[in-house]
Amino acid sequence: MNYTFQFGVALQQLPGLLQGAIVTFELGLLTFWGGALIGLLGASLKTFGGPVLRRFAGAYVIFFTNTPALIQIYFLYYGLPDFGIRWDPFTCTLIGLTLNAGAYLTEIMRAGFISVHRHEMEAAETLGMSLWQQIRFVIVPHIAKTIYPALANFFVVILVMGTSVGAVIGVNELTGQAINISTENYRWIEMFVVVAGIYVVLTLIASLSLALVGRWAFRVKAKIF
Amino acid sequence: MLTEILHQVPRFFSGGHLLLLFQAMGMTLALTAIGCVTGFLVAFLLVLLRRSPGIWALPFKIVAILYVEIFRRIPFLVVTYLVLFFIQAFVSDASLFTIAVVAICIYAIAYTAEIIRGGLDSVARQQVEAATAMNFSRWQTLMRVILPQAWAVILPPAVAFMVGFIKDTALVSQVGVFELTFRGKELNNEGFSGVLVFGTIALLYFAMSYPLSRCGGWLERRLASPRSQRSHQRLRPT
Amino acid sequence: MHHLEVKDLTSAYGQLSVLKGVNLGLSKGEVVALIGPSGSGKSTVLRVLMGLTPPTGGQVLIDGTPVDYRKAASVRAARDRMAIVFQQYNLFQNMDVLRNVTIAPVKIKGRARREVEAEAERLLAKVGLAEKHHAYPDELSGGQQQRVAIARALALRPEILLLDEVTSALDPELVNEVLDTIRGLAAEGMTMLIVSHEMAFVREVASKVVMMDKGLVVEEGPPKQIFDSPQTDRAREFVGKILRH
Numbered sequence: 001m002n003y004t005f006q007f008g009v010a011l012q013q014l015p016g017l018l019q020g021a022i023v024t025f026e027l028g029l030l031t032f033w034g035g036a037l038i039g040l041l042g043a044s045l046k047t048f049g050g051p052v053l054r055r056f057a058g059a060y061v062i063f064f065t066n067t068p069a070l071i072q073i074y075f076l077y078y079g080l081p082d083f084g085i086r087w088d089p090f091t092c093t094l095i096g097l098t099l100n101a102g103a104y105l106t107e108i109m110r111a112g113f114i115s116v117h118r119h120e121m122e123a124a125e126t127l128g129m130s131l132w133q134q135i136r137f138v139i140v141p142h143i144a145k146t147i148y149p150a151l152a153n154f155f156v157v158i159l160v161m162g163t164s165v166g167a168v169i170g171v172n173e174l175t176g177q178a179i180n181i182s183t184e185n186y187r188w189i190e191m192f193v194v195v196a197g198i199y200v201v202l203t204l205i206a207s208l209s210l211a212l213v214g215r216w217a218f219r220v221k222a223k224i225f
Numbered sequence: 226m227l228t229e230i231l232h233q234v235p236r237f238f239s240g241g242h243l244l245l246l247f248q249a250m251g252m253t254l255a256l257t258a259i260g261c262v263t264g265f266l267v268a269f270l271l272v273l274l275r276r277s278p279g280i281w282a283l284p285f286k287i288v289a290i291l292y293v294e295i296f297r298r299i300p301f302l303v304v305t306y307l308v309l310f311f312i313q314a315f316v317s318d319a320s321l322f323t324i325a326v327v328a329i330c331i332y333a334i335a336y337t338a339e340i341i342r343g344g345l346d347s348v349a350r351q352q353v354e355a356a357t358a359m360n361f362s363r364w365q366t367l368m369r370v371i372l373p374q375a376w377a378v379i380l381p382p383a384v385a386f387m388v389g390f391i392k393d394t395a396l397v398s399q400v401g402v403f404e405l406t407f408r409g410k411e412l413n414n415e416g417f418s419g420v421l422v423f424g425t426i427a428l429l430y431f432a433m434s435y436p437l438s439r440c441g442g443w444l445e446r447r448l449a450s451p452r453s454q455r456s457h458q459r460l461r462p463t
Numbered sequence: 464m465h466h467l468e469v470k471d472l473t474s475a476y477g478q479l480s481v482l483k484g485v486n487l488g489l490s491k492g493e494v495v496a497l498i499g500p501s502g503s504g505k506s507t508v509l510r511v512l513m514g515l516t517p518p519t520g521g522q523v524l525i526d527g528t529p530v531d532y533r534k535a536a537s538v539r540a541a542r543d544r545m546a547i548v549f550q551q552y553n554l555f556q557n558m559d560v561l562r563n564v565t566i567a568p569v570k571i572k573g574r575a576r577r578e579v580e581a582e583a584e585r586l587l588a589k590v591g592l593a594e595k596h597h598a599y600p601d602e603l604s605g606g607q608q609q610r611v612a613i614a615r616a617l618a619l620r621p622e623i624l625l626l627d628e629v630t631s632a633l634d635p636e637l638v639n640e641v642l643d644t645i646r647g648l649a650a651e652g653m654t655m656l657i658v659s660h661e662m663a664f665v666r667e668v669a670s671k672v673v674m675m676d677k678g679l680v681v682e683e684g685p686p687k688q689i690f691d692s693p694q695t696d697r698a699r700e701f702v703g704k705i706l707r708h
């Protein structure tokens with residue numbers, strides 16, 4: 001093997017890579033919250049909706065969880081221009097990932113919905129709460145604790161697996177930056193090893209913070225109830 | 226715009242293209258199957274090493290833990306690129322298929338190792354102690370007591386992972402393997418509408434993923450049932 | 464010479480000392496009961512004997528031969544001569560009753576399957592489970608599972624039987640069926656070391672009662688002494704509390 005490692009060069013590029021990491025985080029956060037809203041809606045439809053709405057939500061979930069996120073993004077990036085809609089890579093990735101995440105989050109939220117006992121919902125109903133109010137004041141606080149681990153884990157998954165997909169169409173998140181810089185300095189192996197390391201650190205920080213927030217939030221929640 | 230797409234349909238669904246697409250589907254399935262199954266087997270060995278007592282196993286234990294914790298936190302795309310660069314640095318004419326399989330393998334090992342470990346640990350320690358007290362060797366305890374019970378806990382999530390991986394193979398298109406997504410990009414580059422191409426590709430992935438995931442669900446129900454069927458016939462204490 | 468002898472046995476878990484120098488002796492055919500409060504180390508003594516928990520000092524002798532728990536061969540030899548029945552029965556959930564009983568004699572001790580199965584059927588009949596050969600553990604009540612566990616231990620043809628609180632996990636109405644089985648074994652002359660909370664039973668079946676507290680033997684003697692006229696304060700306190708039930 002006639003290749004001399006030059007990690008120094010790669011480490012010099014850290015600022016550029018960290019910029020990519022910021023984009024990764026942005027993408028992850030936006031995707032997660034967007035997906036969570038979709039998930040809440042989807043879970044509501046699936047639990048409380050009439051047969052048509054339930055079927056629709058179900059089809060959405062089944063379709064988006066059985067097709068690759070990359071293809072969903074390609075469809076937006078290469079398909080929409082046929083109809084005159086040209087979104088930039090970041091937007092395509094964001095929307096594609098959000099729709100994808102929404103499907104998985106629908107199932108996570110639905111599991112939480114199901115765990116709420118009928119009695120609590122009925123009690124809230126007799127108190128005059130509308131369905132939306134019931135969801136907001138009875139279900140969400142109740143399940144927030146139980147599905148928090150699943151949500152936290154899913155966020156880290158989006159961060160790690162989801163966002164890197166954007167690099168394929170040129171989004172400057174962490175992996176994308178690694179590609180950009182490597183095409184200039186030809187230090188592919190070193191760059192990607194460093195990037196792998198950054199991903200590990202990033203996800204560890206995210207997991208740890210979420211775990212700590214979870215512990216803090218639980219205690220606060222307990223006091224309120 | 227829609228009419229233009231409809232014009233492309235007959236050309237798109239020509240015999241030659243269809244053949245190409247089905248071959249690509251085969252490639253996707255082959256990559257998934259070979260990579261995940263190999264990964265599972267290697268992960269199994271890794272977990273056995275990790276559970277071995279004795280000082281000699283300590284370095285293996287550390288490596289096993291580090292490996293799983295690290296590779297579960299790196300995106301598959303990055304893993305694929307790393308495998309590509311590393312292999313090409315040593316073996317410049319390695320086939321892209323091999324590189325993709327190795328990448329899938331490495332990724333699958335990290336994920337299935339946790340599933341396997343959970344499954345083996347799920348067998349109550351007390352049964353293992355009873356076996357030990359009766360002079361079962363570690364291997365005999367594993368084969369006769371732990372594994373028969375661990376399978377039911379390991380298989381459903383492991384199968385779910387493998388079926389789910391069919392979608393993740395889309396990423397190896399980036400290194401030029403002739404799987405489904407790669408063919409899709411080719412067809413798009415030839416001028417076919419993105420909606421037509423990627424809509425079809427999406428449906429083809431769906432056709433592979435959905436039925437298999439239903440099978441996985443069936444498997445999970447079947448593995449859960451014999452025991453619960455028997456408990457429902459629990460006899461009254463005499 | 465004692466059949467089983469324990470001298471100054473110590474066992475520690477990190478900094479926590481569980482056994483601080485236990486002394487015990489069982490003659491052939493003797494039934495010795497270990498009593499004492501939770502955490503006194505009674506179960507640990509049995510676990511150390513079977514090699515499930517390592518000892519940190521002291522000696523264990525079977526027929527005068529010391530057991531070296533650091534050597535696998537010595538531990539295996541000791542396990543060949545003893546059998547243990549656990550509080551939670553610890554049956555193999557993936558095997559039916561017959562297989563649970565026969566697997567060790569056939570696969571570990573290498574005896575002929577047909578011979579072992581015949582003996583297993585005898586043993587299962589003896590513990591009152593003649594028709595349950597092909598039942599699985601999760602189809603049986605606790606009392607039945609415990610009796611299978613006893614049959615499983617007996618199928619190993621042990622010289623010494625260790626019973627670790629074998630009735631503690633059972634509903635009260637199931638306790639007697641297990642005690643009857645043990646009573647029978649005592650009458651047949653099996654050397655047994657029983658850890659139990661069932662004081663009436665202990666009094667009836669044991670020839671010697673050993674009371675432990677905080678990892679040490681506090682007092683030992685015939686049941687009449689321990690229960691009616693304990694010599695030490697600690698024993699008096701313990702017996703007073705439990706007999707008040």
